[in-house]
Amino acid sequence: MLNKRILTICCLCLTAAFLGFRLVGNNSYNIIFIGDSITEARMVPDASTQGPAAQAATYLTGTGKFKSIHFNNQGRSGFTTLDFLPTENNAYPKVVKAADEFYRDQSATLVFSIMLGTNDSAVKGTHGAPVSPENYKANLKSIADSLLSRYANCKIIINEPLWYSDSTQNGAVYLIEGRNRLLSYVPQIKALVKEYKSLLPGQVFLGDxxxxxxxxxxxxxxxxxxxxxxxxxxxxxxxxxSAALGEFWGKAIAKVLN
Structure with missing residues (x-):
């Protein structure tokens, strides 16, 4: 009777250890951040460590819940959703190059964290601006569809774009009109995520x-x-x-991955 009990306990321990190994082994993530100058973080001293993408990765690592976190920053100053379209020869090829390198590592799940919309919302001065809410959604869908087709089982997280002041005008014109347009993109993001939830459960999520x-x-x-x-x-x-934004992104990503 005692030997049988010991054998049962040993079997349970081995099973738990095996399941634990599987959990840790599948708990590695390679994250590609897609965005504009806010993601690129050209205005911080060292974007590679202080930008929001780096800060998000640091946050995720610091939770202690993941075996490994690696990231690649594909933020591009001035870019809109049009620049990331698969049909354009602008940002998309570089995203694919980075994703292909990550995708070779089959021990880690590939994740795309996207925040676009600031430059789409401009009154003039950026590629395709002003981008209508309907076209903004269509562009995001085109980007997501292509990534989902290329990288089986990848996850896509779409973050809402950031606030900017009504006086914003640099090489492009944004102003109040632009920020109102930016707000009109939020329902489009939510609608797109909802559509994917029915079509491809567990792959496209609402982020921050x-x-x-x-x-x-x-x-x-x-x-x-x-x-x-x-x-x-x-x-x-x-x-x-950038540190604050990175933490917002990190928490949103952690919520999805957990």
Whole structure:
């Protein structure tokens, strides 16, 4: 009787150890961040360590819940959803190159974290601007469809774009009209995620929804004061803001991966 009990306990321990090994072995992630100058983080001293993509990876690693986290930053200043379309020869080939390198590692799940919309919302001055809400959704869908087709079992997380001030104008014109258009993109993101939930469960998710409100209240401390034709404007997170944005992204990604 005692020997049988010992054998049962040993079997349970081995099973638990095996399941634990499988959990850890499948708990590695390679993340590609897709976005514009906010993701690229050109306005922080060292984007490779202080940008929001790097900060998100640091947050995820710090949770202790993942075996490994590696990331690649595909943020491109001034780019819109049109620049990332598979039919364009702009950003998409570089995303594919980075993804192909990550995808060779079959021990890790490939994740795409996307935040686009700022430059789409411009009144003029960026590729395709102004991009209508319907076209914005169609462009995101085209990008997502292509990635899902290329990389089986990948996950796509779409974050809501950030707040910017009504006075925003640099090489492009944004202003109040642009920010109102930016807000019209949010329902489109949610509708797209909902569609994928029915078509491809467990692959496309809504990401961060909190950073917009945070920066609308903390822009004086967390965003660069920039100067344009009609005065000071706030568009890009500074070093403090990049850390905050990275944590927002990290928490949204962790929620999906967990």
């Amino acid at each position: 929804e909190k950073a917009y409100a945070y920066f609308s209240k903390n822009y004086l401390t967390d965003m660069h004061a920039e100067h344009g034709p009609i005065g000071t404007f706030y568009l890009h997170p500074n070093q403090k803001g």
